[in-house]
Amino acid sequence: AAAEPRCPACAAAAERRLLEEAAKRQLLEKLRLRERPKLIHAVPRAAVARALRRLQAGGARRGPEEEEEEEERSYEIISFAEPEPRSPSGLGLRFQFSHTQDQDIHILQAQLWLYLRVPQDLVTSLTLRIFPAGGEGEVAGGNRTLLSEQQLRARGSGWHTLTLMPTLQSFFEGEGRTLRLELEGHGDGGDIMAMVNASWSHQPFLVAKARLREPGHHMAKR
Amino acid sequence: SLRCSQNSNLCCRRDYYVDFRDIGWNDWIIKPEGYQINYCVGQCPLHVAGSPGMASSFHTAVFNLVKANNIQASGHSCCVPTRRRPLSVLYFDRHSNIVKTDIPDMIVDACGCS
Numbered sequence: 001a002a003a004e005p006r007c008p009a010c011a012a013a014a015e016r017r018l019l020e021e022a023a024k025r026q027l028l029e030k031l032r033l034r035e036r037p038k039l040i041h042a043v044p045r046a047a048v049a050r051a052l053r054r055l056q057a058g059g060a061r062r063g064p065e066e067e068e069e070e071e072e073r074s075y076e077i078i079s080f081a082e083p084e085p086r087s088p089s090g091l092g093l094r095f096q097f098s099h100t101q102d103q104d105i106h107i108l109q110a111q112l113w114l115y116l117r118v119p120q121d122l123v124t125s126l127t128l129r130i131f132p133a134g135g136e137g138e139v140a141g142g143n144r145t146l147l148s149e150q151q152l153r154a155r156g157s158g159w160h161t162l163t164l165m166p167t168l169q170s171f172f173e174g175e176g177r178t179l180r181l182e183l184e185g186h187g188d189g190g191d192i193m194a195m196v197n198a199s200w201s202h203q204p205f206l207v208a209k210a211r212l213r214e215p216g217h218h219m220a221k222r
Numbered sequence: 223s224l225r226c227s228q229n230s231n232l233c234c235r236r237d238y239y240v241d242f243r244d245i246g247w248n249d250w251i252i253k254p255e256g257y258q259i260n261y262c263v264g265q266c267p268l269h270v271a272g273s274p275g276m277a278s279s280f281h282t283a284v285f286n287l288v289k290a291n292n293i294q295a296s297g298h299s300c301c302v303p304t305r306r307r308p309l310s311v312l313y314f315d316r317h318s319n320i321v322k323t324d325i326p327d328m329i330v331d332a333c334g335c336s
Contacts, residue, residue: 015238023240024247024260027311030325037250037316048252048320052312078320096317 045079047203051078054113054159074211075109081181081204086149093204094180109209110164112181115202117157126152127184128162134148164206224333226263233264233301235333252320253312262301262333271299271335305332 028036079095118124130148150162181204224234241256242248248255272284288297309328315321 019238019259019261020240020245023257024245026259026328027251027257030328031311031323033311035248037314039250039314039318040316041318042313043318043320050258051320073323073325076322080318096319 044203047080047205048203051113051205074209077206077208077210079206079208081206090221091123105137106211107208108211109207110209112162112164112204113207114152114160114162115136116154116160117202118154120156123153123155126154126188127186128152129182129184130164131180131182159202224264225265227245227257231265232270233262233266233333233335234310235260235330236263249314251311251313253310257309258329260330264301266299266301266335268297268299273334299335301333302336303330303332304334305330307331 024036028034035072082094082096112128114128116124116126128148128150131144131146148164152160152162154160224232225230226234226236237258237260239256239258242251243255268288269285271281271288273281292305306327307329309323310324311327312320
């Protein structure tokens with residue numbers, strides 16, 4: 001700033017630029033990001049608002065374990081489903097998480113929120129299967145590891161919450177970054193695709209509460 | 223702790239607010255709308271070492287040490303943050319996931335002389 005010409009307005013502008021750069025650097029460093037994220041696709045505002053309201057309504061109470069380990073940073077992640085081309089037996093919903101190799105992620109809680117549009121007078125039952133999906137094309141056929149399978153009964157339209165905790169923990173320790181869910185309807189459930197993503201303000205999403213430990217954390221503690 | 227006014231030169235807290243719209247970051251940071259990047263600035267004459275913003279007993283102890291050891295010439299004190307508070311951030315990551323986290327010690331609330 002000293003090199004800048006001596007005028008009050010210039011000094012103020014120089015200070016503003018300096019502080020804006022400092023603010024950017026501090027935020028990226030504290031959020032452990034190398035650069036600001038470039039958003040590949042925008043999530044509909046309605047879906048964001050609905051997910052945040054859901055999160056607030058079903059806000060997880062803090063267990064003693066979380067209170068005791070307060071200094072480790074915790075994250076709450078909402079991941080919106082990206083629909084995939086229809087697979088033979090249902091609908092694939094792709095979620096993407098990513099964390100760098102040197103971060104040890106410990107999942108505390110994980111839930112899937114699914115909105116099913118079912119005619120009022122109909123009761124349908126579904127089987128939900130969860131697979132890790134590696135590269136883009138590794139979807140159809142091929143030997144996939146079944147992470148979890150759950151039965152679901154739906155009477156009329158509404159949100160359904162499924163706990164995925166044990167599944168996600170093993171998934172996160174592996175190499176995979178994409179989680180793939182498949183739904184299969186039984187009886188005259190009609191078209192699963194129509195049921196799940198009837199409108200994009202009811203986009204399925206995954207809520208995970210995770211805790212991040214840096215390498216050498218315990219050494220620092222000692 | 224003191225908040226800087228137009229012409230204060232003693233150690234104080236200068237407030238500065240960066241609006242995320244001004245730096246084009248309001249597309250990926252959902253909340254908050256900006257960041258209060260306060261900072262500490264000003265002189266710390268030795269007789270105010272250890273204040274303000276710290277227990278007055280601490281300042282008295284430091285003041286007595288300075289007098290007793292006659293370190294008026296060599297010792298110096300710096301204007302540093304003495305209290306900070308966390309910042310909760312809700313943002314989109316590169317996969318358009320929404321992430322919420324609380325960053326500890328992010329906003330300077332008070333400054334004092336070390």
